[in-house]
Amino acid sequence: MRRFAFPLVFLLAHAPAASAFADVEAGRVVYERWCALCHGQKGDGNGPAASFLMPKPRDFTVGVYKYKSTEGNSLPSDEDIARRVAEGMLGTAMPGWKDVLNEADRRQVVTFIKKFSDIFEFEKPGQAISLAGQLSGSPQAADAGREVYRKAKCFECHGDTGKGNPSKKLKDDWGEPIWPRNLTKPWTFRGGSDVKDIYTRLTVGIPGTPMPVFGDSGKPDALSADERWSVAHYVVSLADPARRPNPGANVIKGVYHTGGIAAEPSAPVWRDAPTVSFRLAPQIIAADRLFTPVVDQITVRALYDEKEVALLVEWDDPTPSRPGDKVQKALAPADMFEDAVAVQFPAALGEGLEKPYFGHGDATNPVNVWYWRAGRADAGAAYAMFDMRGAGTRVQRDPVPSGFSARGEYKDGTWRVVFRRARYGGDGDVLFDSGRLLPIAFANWEGSNGERGSKHTLTRWVWLWLEPPPSLKTVYVPVAVVALLAGGLLGVSARMRRASERPQPEKET
Amino acid sequence: MRVSQTIRLLLVVAVAYAIVELGIPAIGALMKPGTWPVVPVHLVRLYLFFIVIVILLYAAADEERWSRVRGDFRFFFGAPGARIARTATIVAISLAGGYGAYDAVRPRFETPPELRAVHPAPPSSFSIGGKMYDLLTLDNPLRADKQNFAGDVKAGAAIFFKQCFFCHGDKLDGRGLYADAFHPPPANFRDIGTIAQLQESYLFWRIATGGPGLPREGGPWMSSMPVWHRFLSETEIWQVILFLYDFTGHAPRAREP
Missing domain, CATH: 1.10.760.10 (Cytochrome c-like domain)
Incomplete structure (x- = not known):
């Protein structure tokens, strides 16, 4: 023992x-x-x-x-x-x-x-910062925050509208290229998107990155706690949750529009069309693959009239990449190619649910592709239409018979590209009937991220649905049903009232 | 207070409808908290149809009861004192019918269900680059090699984390970084419904030939699974398969005798 x-x-x-x-x-x-x-x-x-x-x-x-x-x-x-x-x-x-x-x-x-x-x-961990004295959220707090955002030069990296389009090239402490956060997409905030999380980032910075510390009162560019809270509220107010991709939403609803379809991406008429956003994944399926994308989602609207159909395709992109543009070249981490976007349709609808392979179809199931590229800085944007029977098989199609054209513009961190074409073109062309679900897919190239050729981002097959124009049927059928029901019931009621006023006959024994 | 025969019958219909619409989902919610399994609309309609038929039969089965019901109707539609209630009911029924008609004729879409066989029957054999693989006899050649087992699993893990985890996830739960961008969703290997029910030869076929290698019922046009024999050697594919089973703790399905 x-x-x-x-x-x-x-x-x-x-x-x-x-x-x-x-x-x-x-x-x-x-x-x-x-x-x-x-x-x-x-x-x-x-x-x-x-x-x-x-x-x-x-x-x-x-x-x-x-x-x-x-x-x-x-x-x-x-x-x-x-x-x-x-x-x-x-x-x-x-x-x-x-x-x-x-x-x-x-x-x-x-x-x-x-x-x-x-x-x-x-070393010992520091003291946790105090979250006491939190300003409550209000339009005034956000407005005050907008001023602080300007004063503290947040826009130099995060852009005037918070889209994360920088005016200088950024690297982290490990020498890797880094893009500022797009403040309109809180679902991508690494450290949380609550106002307290944002206040914390502003106060202690993001170590290892160019995001500065604003809470160190010893520094000349420090912000007061109230200023930091108001910027945090301003950042919260920038959120655009309607553009958050929802994996369950897979239909682009095209709206019938009279009075001509606008080719300008900024035309107010586009506000009439509902938006739907899709996740973009890098092309990691076939050689050569892209593993590190920058653009992660795309937003689409559709309008149509008797003759034409048009899509407005939007995506946030930190840089408008056009080779030859020295300002943008200075921001790109590597070789800079052209920004571009493409829309894909089955060239013909197959039997039942069958579609062409979503990676550009195959020999028996071709796809039709609309393509727009930003072009070189000195040449300008360009568009083209292709038929494809599998990756790497693109054949140019004359855009004239289908009246195809595309126009893009870059503003405040967002590309907006309008594609338009006739709903019914030449032989063997895609048909844009209303009331029918048409498979559609998207691809995107962020040129400053070295994306070119098969290195791009893409969506799965989703649907384009051109909502049938309002027809009289939706008025007269309900009116007829109301009239029939009311007439019938009132008729029954009138008869019974008459019957009850009549003296009841003696019951036979 | 005596409630009239007709109102009692209408209440029975309402209660039966509430049981179908709320009671059944509530039972589901009790059995599996956090869920609310609704009864499909066409089934609700079917139930309601039969409930109304049964109630009508019940009402008509007895002469006296039936005459009471008819009397109620005659009173409701005929009595001068019931005018306001009568008018309100007629307006409500007419408007509800009108809305139903509008709902039926307004333009709408229903996305077709993308039916597919999740684990479609494999071919009996397939070939890659001239080499034939007979799925009836194909076995993982690395499984028998006990000496290099740990090394093969480790090699498989490294391949998984260079090629597969983007979609199938760090946890092998099918929820990788890009999983929600694709449809159909990537397989969850930890689920007992995937690799635990499949033979290794099946995995080899699915990995080697990818989405485009699926038969028609598997929806080859929408699967984002790459054709892995273009990127991985035969040995590498078998190593990944070893890793999938080793990491999840599942055993491959045995071959039928």
């Missing part, structure tokens, strides 16, 4: 250290199973997936964490790291892990990843 006393005492004395050690080892198991394939065995952000991702997986060896709530340049708290593990980062390959890792797992993995950098041994 006595022999065991010493080790027992020894163990008890070292219990806290032993449990911390157990946490690290448990965290290692979690890390190696779930995290290492992106963040790397050594925590340097260099797992197998790393070279296919933008933004890259976090490098834990330098101890820089982008989304934190602690003051200034201080280290993040364990809660900051655990929150990102639990919730993930929207718009990136980092998913939220709370569905597979419980709270203990998450705490242990945080303990483990902090071991990749010795900075956590020398």
Whole structure:
């Protein structure tokens, strides 16, 4: 018995250290199973997936964490790291892990990843910033925020309308190109889109990125807490939730319009057509593939009249890329090609549900493609129509018989391109009947991201539906039904009233 | 207070309708919280049709009851005292009918259900670059090699995280970064309805030939699954398959004797 006393005492004395050690080892198991394939065995952000991702997986060896709530340049708290593990980062390959890792797992993995950098041994996490004194949201707060946005020169990176179109080239601390956040799309805010999250980003910045710290009162460009709250409210007010892609919404409703269809992308008539937005995914299906897209969604409207059909295709793009444009070239991280967009239709509708292969059809099921490109800075935009029977098989089609044309314009971080054509063109052409669902798909090229040829983003097949023009049927059928019902019921009622006024005949026995 | 025969019968119809419209989903919600499984509209109509028939039969089955119902109707439509209620009812019924007619004739679309066989029957054999694969006898050659098993799984993991995770997800749950941009949605390998029910040879065929390799009932025109034999060697495909089973803890379906 006595022999065991010493080790027992020894163990008890070292219990806290032993449990911390157990946490690290448990965290290692979690890390190696779930995290290492992106963040790397050594925590340097260099797992197998790393070279296919933008933004890259976090490098834990330098101890820089982008989304934190602690003051200034201080280290993040364990809660900051655990929150990102639990919730993930929207718009990136980092998913939220709370569905597979419980709270203990998450705490242990945080303990483990902090071991990749010795900075956590020398420094303590800073104090969490205070969220007391939050201004309540109001139009006045947002208006005040707009002024601060201008004064603090937020527009230099995030653009005049918050679309994330910068006027200077940006890199992160690892030397990777980085685009400012598009503030109109809060569903892509990595660190959360609540006004408190935005205030936190403004106050302590985003370490490792060009996003500055505005909460350090020692600095000349610092903003007061009230100013930061008002900018945060202004950013919240920029959100455009109607453009958030909904995977369930897959029909573009084209509206019948009298009085001519406008070719100008900014024409007010387009406001009459409802919008629908689709996710764009990079073309990762066939060689040569694109892995790191910049443009992630596209918004479409459609109008038509007796003769013509037109689509307005819009997408937020940080740069209008036209080779030869020196200003834009200076912003592009690599070779700059032309921005472009394409719309695809089945050349002929197949049997039942069958469609051409969504990657440009195949030998027996061709597709028809509308194409618009921004062109070189000195030459201007251009458009073309193609027939395709599989990738790389495009054959130009004369646009004249179908009256096809396209026109684009770039303003405040958004491209708007109008395609228009006759609803019924030449032989073997796509037919744009109203009241019929027509498969349609989109592709987009962000030239400043090196996108060209098969390197582009794309949508799945969705539908274009030209809503039949209002017809008299929708008036006279309901009116006739109302008249019939009311007439019939009133007739019955009149008869019964007469019957009740008549003396009742004696009942026969 | 005595409630008239007709009102009682109408109440029975209303209660029966409420059971179909609300009661059945409520039972579903009790069995699986967070869901609200509605009864399809055409089924509701069918139920309602039969409920009304049964109520009419019940009302007409007894001479006295039937005469009471007729008396109620005669009172409602004929009595001078019921004029306001009568007029309101007639207007309401007429307007409801008018709206129903408008709803039936207004332009609308119904997207066709994109029916497809999720795991369509594979061919008995297929060939890639002149090499024939017989799916009836094809086995994962790496599974028997116990010595290199861990290394093969690791190699498969690296391939998965370079090629597949964009859609099938870091957790192999089919919810990768670009999953919601595609239709049909990428397979969830952790679900017991996917690889756990399939033989390894089936996975090999699906991976090697991709979306375009699907038979017609699988909807080859909409699947975004790449034709992986253009990017991966035969060994690499088998390594990925090993990884999928190892990581999810599923066992491949055994071959039928």
